[in-house]
Structure formats: structure tokens, C-alpha cells
Amino acid sequence: MSLDFYRQPVDLSDPGTLGALFDSISSGPAACAKVVQGLLMHEHVAPAYGLALTDSQHAQAHIRSVSAMLESIVEHDPRPLTEARAVSARQIGVCRHFTLLHVAMLRRQGLPARARCGFGAYFQPGKFIDHWVTEYWNAPEKRWAMVDSQMDSVQRELFKLAFDPLDIPKGEFLVAGEAWARCRSGQADPANFGVLDMYGLWFIASNVIRDLAALNNREMLPWDGWGAMTPDDARIDLAFIDRLAALSREPDAHFAELRAIYRDDRRVAVPSVVFNHVLNRPEAA
Template identity: 50%
Template sequence: MLTTDPATLDFYRKPGVMTSPGRYQELFDGLPSDIGALAKVGHGLLVHEHIAPAYGITLTDEQRSPVHIRPVERLVERLLTDDDSLLTVPRPPEKRLAGNCRHFTVLMITMLRHQGVPARARCGFGGYFPTEAYEDHWVCEYWHVADERWVLIDAQIDELQRGVFSIDFDVTDVPRDRFLTAGDAWAKCRAGEADPGKFGLSGLSEFGSWWIAGNLVRDVAALNNLEMLPWDVWGAMPEPDEQIPSDWIALYDRLATLTGAPEAGFDDLRPLYRSDDRLRVPPTVHNAVLNRNETL
């Protein structure tokens, strides 16, 4: 079910903790309104940490460190320490800030919301990378006024990556069967329509229902305007290959339904997130990559 309900759209029009430009708000004035041109702004500011060699650069550990930055305001702050040009000025690859799909997504959301466009992050799996798996991935979903529908845009993919990944569709309107939200992936696996062993991250050789479940909880947080790092862990996120408790499975089934049609379940999803401490992002989360607890 799609909606133009003003309250729902207004919720996704307002910046959140991670998507507020903060003291750099003026830098977001005057950006292009065309969705493709807006994505190119991000391409000139960020470089994916694992795709950097394709741009002719090798990142040091210090250059990789921004991947652990959550709020866009701090991303911009770090970016400007190396180059204080306007955001519309593309940086050379070696001057771009290291990030990943999540960082491209939250930057796009920040730019869209600054222009009054409802937008939100979706955590799930991309089926358009050169593997046989659905890879852990984030994209942006925004409200297209003229078409009256939510549209997926992969803000990470530029022309170079289109070639590297042999992408054959418009990344500013990603087909729904090429990117599956975590809830859709969970539902398909539960229905026997997909193999959970195909969902995860090839780079780590980790796949399974536990990975889908973790992304489902992250997607719920994102739909509540709190976009965490892809490796932030809290609440109802199983350990790798852990036997998932039956009550958690029932919870995931419900979340898959609610996130599969967020507008239809909007009035249920928000209070559920706020009231269930298995879902709600706590003041401290575990950064699984750095293997440490971090206070938000």
C-alpha cells in the first residue's frame, strides 16, 4: 500500500539524528534537485572503502577510519578538514571520504530531506553484484511525487561501478527484485522461495538467517529514522549461526510484514519499535568490526 498521507511523508521529510546537516546546513543549499545529479554530488565526496583500488587509490588505516562515523554532520566535518570546497565540487578520489553503501545512503537522505523530499534508508540485500549471492547492502528510498510511489536509488553506484558490476538497470530506480529489503528476504526464505544461505556478505563468507535477521532489525531502526552502521549490534540480533529462539522468529515474521509495506504498518511499526527493547536502539551499541561497545 502506498500513501501520500501528510503525517507519514512529513516524518520522512524531517532530518533525524544521523541525517541532520547540523551546523553545515548552509552547505546543503543550492544542490541540484535532479536525483541523478544529486547522486553525483555524493560520488564526488565519498569513496567506498572496498572499491577504492578501482579508483587507483590504496587507503591507509587512518583513511579508512571514517567508515565508523555515524552522523552526516560529522562526516561533513571530517570531509572539510581535507578539502573545504563546496559540496558541489568533486574531490579527486584520494581526497574523498572513505565510507560504504550506508554512508552514500545517509548522505543522499540528508540532501533530499534538506530539499523537502521524504526519504529513508533501507537495509537489505543487493542481487546485482558479481557473485551468486544477495549481498548485504543499503539503498535510499524516496517519495516520487509525480509517480506517487516510493523509488529505490542506489546512491553508491557511479559510472565506474556500473561497469565493474555490469549493472544493466537504472540505479536511480532500482527494480524491487534486484534489491530485497531485509523483511522481504526473510519472508521469501520463510516461504521456501529463497535460500537463506544466499544472503550475507561474500567478502566475509558469512551467510544465513542470522544475517537476514540482523539486517531486519537495522531496517526497522532506519524506518524509525535512526540509520546505524551495518555492523552495529544490539537487541534481537542473533550471533553468527546461532539457533534463533522461537519468540524471535515470531518477532521477525511480524517485522517482515510491517516493513514489507511500511505505510500500511506505519502506525504499528513506530510504537512497536519504541516499546520493544529488542528493537529500540540503546544508548550503547556493539561495533562488531572494532569489537567494542560505543556510546551514541
């Protein structure tokens, strides 16, 4: 296990010159999650708060780095991050933004943390919906614990959560590699994995690649495409995704191989330019 690899903010999780903004936040996953919830608004859950977003607000969901997120937040409101913004004034993002900002805060505090891409079972009965959560190292219990930093009181009620989102129970969130393994073995139906009108094995395979990139500290947008991702089940390299899924299901046991395949295989590594499928254009990664 390489805890130090997940202890320092790097690349997209690096707050850059604005890192000192994190220093007033109380330590620990719960305190950081509360701050995140007071800063961000999920693009597709905004109606539950009575919000209708403008085009410029929707555009904020395409910000990739924590440093750019912070620049936007303090440009609109220079108060300390611990002071919750009005719901109408929060930075717009999706689950990945909540997770990445949470991870960055925890890393600033020296706590090993990483973003995981997969599927949540708690949004729609019978479905596993595309989602991101935080994993942090719970040292007293010597285990990785999962946190959904997006789930404030409004969303806990909205989605009728029957568990503590600060410690997601096994089975409520499946990392993409686990979802892939279940579908490949016939334990689950890939038609139940996805989001909006996009479901299927191809979607799971793409999330396996996104999760493996995140485990290498490259937490891309959920709609970024590159490498071996394909929207066609028939074009999936099943054996290759089987291998990636096995690595990402037990990343600490396979840490060296997980790092090597990301470094050496262009089908996995995030290139300098990715394709933003929402905006339908290539963009600098």
C-alpha cells in the same frame, strides 16, 4: 502513509550547523547522487579506483552521523560540496554512508526520503549482498522509488549493471523483510544472503532489525549490533522477526505499529550504546 516523517533531516541525517552546505546542490535524486559520488569512496571498492587506504582512512567508515561526515569532508577540503574531490581525497564509507548522505540532501530539499537496509542482487551472481539504498517519494508517480547513490560510472561498469541505479527495478534490491519472507517460505536460500564470509538466516534477521530502525530514522552502521540480533540461527526468535519483517515490507501500511514497536520494544530500539562488531567494542550510538 506519513510522508512528513521522512521529509525532515533528523538525528543521524541532520547536517546540523553545516546544513547550508547542501543549499548549492541542484534539486532531485540524480543531482544529489552525483554530488555524493564526488564526495565519498566505498571502503571495499577503493581498489577498483587504484586506491590503497590508510588506517586513518579506514577509520572514517565508523562515522555514524551526517554532521560528522560533513565536518570531516570540509576539514580536508573546504570547497563547495558540488566540486567533486579527487578519488584519493574522498571521505571513506560504505553503502550506508552513501545512502544516508543522499537521504540527508533530499530531506534538506523537502523531499521525503529514507534509508533501506537489505540485499543487492547485482554484485555477485547468485548472491544477495548486504547493502543499503535510498527510497524517495516520487510524487508524480505516487510511489517510493529506490536509488543506489553509490553506483557511479566506475561501479556501474565494475558490477555490469543492466539497469538505471536511479530507479532500481523490483527484484534487484530486496529490503531485509522481503529477503526474510522469501527464505522463510522456501523461495530463497538464506545461505545466499550476507557479505564476505557471513551468510545465513541470522544475518537476514539482523538486517530486518536494522531496516526497521532505519524506518524509524535511526540509520546505524551495518556492523552495529543490539537488541535481538544474534549470530546463531538457533537463537533467532522466528515469530518476532516474522512480525518485524511484515511491518518493514509495507512500512506505510503499518506506520503506527512500526513506530510503536520501535518505541516500546528494547529488542528493536537502538540503545544508547551498541556493539561495533568490526572494532569489537561497545560504542555510543
